[in-house]
Amino acid sequence: MNPASGTPPRRGPGEMAAPGDSAATREGTATREGAAMGDHGLPGRVAALPAAPLALRTPRRLPLRAWLLPALVIAATLALWELAVRLFALPHYILPAPSEIARVLIERRDVFLRHTGVTLAESVAGAALGIALGIALAMGMFLRSWLEQALYPLLIASQNVPIFAVAPLLVVWFGYGFGSKVAMAAVTVFFPMTVAVLDGLKRTDPDWVRLFRTMGATRRQVFLSLRLPAALPALFSGLKLSAIYASVGAVLGEWAGAGAGLGYLMLSANAQLRVAEVFAAIVCLTPIGLALLGAVVLLERWLLPWQRISRDAP
């Protein structure tokens, strides 16, 4: 009759450390507790204390394979590429060899560094703007259903407009410089961010909401103490997409008309058949996305430490 009477549920490593409430376990945990908290009692918030189940806090290290395998793939690809270019004597304006690209990168490093800096600044500013707008709109649409009804179809429809088509308009409106690129990156990032946050807010477990209601929580408390933190993992999914797409948006903006940035560099190099420089610009673009993504991941680990444990948990 009892749904769980058949097989006992799987146990976490924590339970092995302290099974039930036997006297022996109590002694064990008490000793550890004494060391961590002293006998004066708990401070107001315990979160700052060293967390309890020490066995679970073994540092996670990436297995060798996790970085070695992709590194090998990249190295093999570059070697094959180099070999093919030399073997078939491909002209540099069709496909330059990796060694050629590396040479250009090193020789003209000042130029590439400067333009990478420009695109990085555009991406960061654009991502910040798009993310802020996306979060604000998602929260607005969640809290006021008329706003969602009014804007959601428009929002979806706007995504059918090719972002290329918008870029020249943004140059007209925001000028040839920094502004139009920031706007372009923001436009690219805005939609995935809005959708991610709105989805996160809507997916709060209704049983949690009921629990809060039985505790007499106000609507404000349900939003601030429940829905918002519950939406954070979804918000971070949106942030990760934004980190990747922001630089794409910035480069598209540069293509529509610019005097600086990696997109500008690509276009002018391409026009002069300096294909190695186009590739070099692409090489410079990658770390922008990776750096932004890395920043988001670090922020997530810092703000949502419980998420890593949830993933590790049995």
Add this chain to the structure above:
Amino acid sequence: MAVERVSKRYIAGGAPLAALERLDLRVAPGEFVSLLGPSGAGKSTLLNLVAGLETPEEGRVCVEGMEVGRSSGAPPIAYMQQKDLLLPWRTVWDNVLLGPELRSGAERERLSPRARSLLAEFGLEGFAAAWPAELSGGMRQRAALIRTLLCEQPVLLLDEPFGALDAITRGRLQRHLARLWRELNKTVLLVTHDVDEALLLSTRVVLLGGPPGRIEEDLALPPGGPSAAELGPLRAHVLQRLDALTPAAP
């Protein structure tokens, strides 16, 4: 606590389904009442009505002299489900103090010593700073029970609180609950599928049948719980009634 001629209907698959039909139930302060019955007999619906999570179409529900749904604010109950519903972004400590915290910072402060002693009592003192994901199912359920107790409400509504636990852990938590009930003088309404749990913990066992849910038998248990000799026949009787109430498998 009084449930008076309460009816509740749902729309299930396009057709209205009566979950409860003019049901009456009175529970005196300090009683421990278990609700037993087949699925669909409206046990959880009844609990939700008392908790103010649903409103009846007919009749009324009063808890501690306060009509649920009419007066402002949540009824003076604390509610616990089979799902522990611990918030993964809060430590165990912040989870168990959720109820007081939602009332005010001062309440949280006031109940902190109580939280500390309950954690110790339930063998969780080493886990105050742990995340719920670091705990086993039994530990999580203990934390959920502590959270329920720290709401400091006179009435506890427990919806299969130990249903998902293994037999040993369930037995321990049942003994904990029995002792807490004796010490704290709470009124308890427990929904369970476990006949022994109902017989060992309660002062009264109410058998529900349905749908629509109605009370089939209201069984007062001897004070101090049934003796070992009484337990066997009681169990046999309840099981036989439950079997009769459960619709035959198609």
